[in-house]
Amino acid sequence: MRKKDYMLFYTIAIIVILIDQISKNLVRIFIDMNERFTWLGMEFTHIENSGMAGGLFPGNARLFGVIAVLFVIFVLYIRKTEDWKGLLIDSSFGFLVGGAIGNAIDRLLFGQVTDFIVRSGGVLNLADHAIEIGILLLILSVIVDWLKSKKWVLK
Template identity: 75%
Template sequence: MLFYLIAILVIVMDQLSKYLIRANIDINETFSLWGIPLTHIENSGMAGGLFQGYARFFAVVAVLFVIGVLYFRKTEEMKGALIDSSFGFLVGGAIGNGIDRLLFGQVTDFIIRSGGILNLADHAIEIGGLLLIIYGVVSWLKSKAIDSLKNGDQ
C-alpha cells in the first residue's frame, strides 16, 4: 500500500505543480517562491537538456520502466517499507514526467538547482534512487551479518 500511496502522491503533486507553472508563468520567466528561485522551461529531452526532441522515446522508456518495477514487485524478492518507498518515488516520478512527454512532447521544469532546472518528478526519482542505494547497502550488511552468524563468527 505504501508503494501506491507514494507513487500517487508524487504524480498528483508533480502534475499539479506543472499545471500551475504552465498556467501562470511564461516560458523563461524567473520568479521567487518562498525564497526559492524558479524558472519555467520546457524540455523535450532528458535531464540536463540532453537529447532534445526525444521526449516520446523517453515516454516509452518510462512506461517500460514502470512495467518492469511492477513485475519485479510481483516476484516479492524485495520486501519492506524502504524498498516500497523507493519504488513508489521512482515510479511516481517516471509516470509524472511520462505524462508530460506523452501529452505535450516535452516536460515542464521550473526548480533551479546547481546542475540544471528540474521538477518535482525529477526530485522524486532522485529520492527513489537514494532510497534504493540505502536499501542495497542495508541488505548487503544484513546478509553479511547472517553469513557471519551461520559460520559461527561473532
C-alpha cells in the same frame, strides 16, 4: 503479495503523480516561459524540455516517455518477486514509479516536460526530485540488505 504490501508503494506513487502534475499545470498557467523569480529563498523559472535530464537529446521526449512506461512495467514485474519487499524498497519504487509516470505524462501528451525548480545542476520538476529520492532509497535499501547479510548490527 498481500493487499497491505501494495499500499505504501501505490500511495507514494499516486501522491507523487498528483503533486507533480498539479505543480506543472500551475506553472504552465501562471508563469510565463523563461520567467525567473525567487520565492522562499528558492529560484524558479518556467522552461519546457523536449529531451531528457539537462536537455540532452532534445526532440526525443516521446521516446523517453515510452521508456518510462517500460520502466514502470519492469518495476511492477520485479515487485512480484520475494527479493524486492520491505518498507525501503516499497518507498523507493513508489517514488521512482511516481516520478517516471509524472514525466511520462508530459512527454507523451505534450512532447516535452515542464521544468521550473532551479538547482546548480539545472532546472528540474517535482517528478525529477521524486526520482532522486527513489534512487537514494534504493541505494539505502541495498546497503541495509548487505549489512543484514553480514550479520552486523542490523538484524
